[in-house]
Amino acid sequence: MSEEQFTNISMAVLLTGLILFMGFIIWDLGKKSNAGRFGMFVLFLALGFGVTGFVFKELLVSYIIAK
Numbered sequence: 001m002s003e004e005q006f007t008n009i010s011m012a013v014l015l016t017g018l019i020l021f022m023g024f025i026i027w028d029l030g031k032k033s034n035a036g037r038f039g040m041f042v043l044f045l046a047l048g049f050g051v052t053g054f055v056f057k058e059l060l061v062s063y064i065i066a067k
Contacts, residue, residue, distance in 0.1 A: 019051055
């Protein structure tokens with residue numbers, strides 16, 4: 001396994017873990033603050049927007065490079 005392959009695999013695994021952990025943190029924040037359904041929705045929308053933007057950017061860049 002080359003360094004490039006290791007880097008690509010580890011980045012995919014660790015970034016996925018980080019995104020899942022951030023989702024857990026947002027859920028825990030909403031639960032501890034008794035946010036309710038709408039509050040939880042707003043938390044995930046606002047705080048998860050950055051994660052969604054990052055994932056969208058990565059997909060867009062890989063699509064442009066593949067084209």
